[in-house]
Amino acid sequence: MKFAAVATVVLAGWCVWASPALGQQADAPSTVGVTITGDYGYGFPPDASEHGHEMDRLIVIVHWFMGVLFVGWGVFFAYCLVRFRRRPGHQAGYDMIKAKPSKYAELGVAVFEGVLLISFSMPAWTKAKSPPDPATAVNIRVVAEQFAWNFHYPGKDGKFGKTDPKHIDTAINAVGVDRSGEGKDDVISGELHVPVGEAVICQISSKDVIHSFGVPVLRVKQDAMPGMRIPVWFKAVKTGTYEVACAQLCGNNHYKMKALIVIEPRDQYDAWLEKKGAPPKEFEEE
């Protein structure tokens, strides 16, 4: 028992001592030469979405709960090792324990998990799984491929053109938009731009293997499955330039499968879309 008490005190002491270091802010990372907005440390990345705080709260509660369980069970385990160690004259018993405290503890855990599920997880997930009306939201198709992200915007007419693998040109038409119909004004980009404060629906798909569309600052993560188009939505509330990463090991260059997400005011977003929607410039060799 003494050992368990000492171990607990040492662990708690280390946590208190190390906590300032754990909370220190590191330099903001830069990806491919572009500075990423926000402070990054050992904790959560910056939260730039409307729903992000709910996810963070859930993660914090779950971690505290796991911490309590870990320490509680650790102490109990250490206690049992010492209290019921092999000694002359003592024999192991195989009867179920009938003490009430363990029942209360188990009931407490079950009740807490129930509260966690009903009061925190379900409201957060109900919101996450209830996308806004596509007619009022910004619609973007996100097409993953080894090892890049393609972002397909419907253009001025608000309608996505038909896509077909036969139209794919890896240099200028990565998603295979048919430019003859509604796709003539579609925009294909290697950067994801979204307007701040507006609901954005991303339809996630993949051209080859399973990827995962992960935007840490938006607390958004959704697998990209070949043959499926899976919606995920968010509302960004902070402007800045952040990272999109692939969160599913997809091959030898998975680590390089990144893109930039630029969250910007509506007027800047419109200007960017207008510029990207212009016909590609004729290339003249120098």
Add this chain to the structure above:
Amino acid sequence: MNRFVAKVLFTVGACLASGAPLWAQDTGVIKGKIVFKGDPAAYSRVEIDTSKDPNCGKDGKKIGTENVVLNKKTTPVTVRNVLVSIKEGLGDRKYTAPTDKVVLDQKGCHYEPHVLALMEGQPLTIRNSDDTNHNIHFLPKVNEEVNVTQPQKGMEKDVKLVKEDVFKVKCDVHPWMGCHIAVFTHPFFFVTKEEGTFELKNVPPGKYKVEAWHETFGTLSMDVEVATGATVEKDLTFEPK
């Protein structure tokens, strides 16, 4: 007599050292242009959006599409990056690959050259001249696959292609990057450059089928008869519908 033997040995040695065949004096030349007939405006090159990797083009240099590169300044308009080679007529002749190293460079986030031709067994070096990560991926039909990451500038990788083949090469990190490699059993091949002309030198006398291959326009062929010491001049015309 000794002087004659020395001359013969010198000639043989010089030929071997230069890679020129011993029968060079008894050969002919096939030359010509690859002409484009049609509307050049329909095949204009466009700038490639390289925003997926801001390291590409950070020096301000743009890159353009290379699936069709026309030389509009020439009359008639000619085509660049066409692979011209002898397809039939060499019989059982065997040729030794030169030891000159051929380099496929990843520079400015595109490949240089766009069409690379070499002989079976000729040393090939893949180089990364960019300050970014490239993953070169050969997609051969009969040779062994090459799939190599070169994360740092200046990295090189030597490879050998030992079978006749024509195949595509891509970069797994930058989807717009692509080029083609052709491997031959003989040295009679040429890739057209700015002028859109080709020249096959040291061709032994005989009747041949010469083929021109272009990644977008497909293949054309022509029959050619080469006489000793003669230069045959014949053009090929791509006329896309």
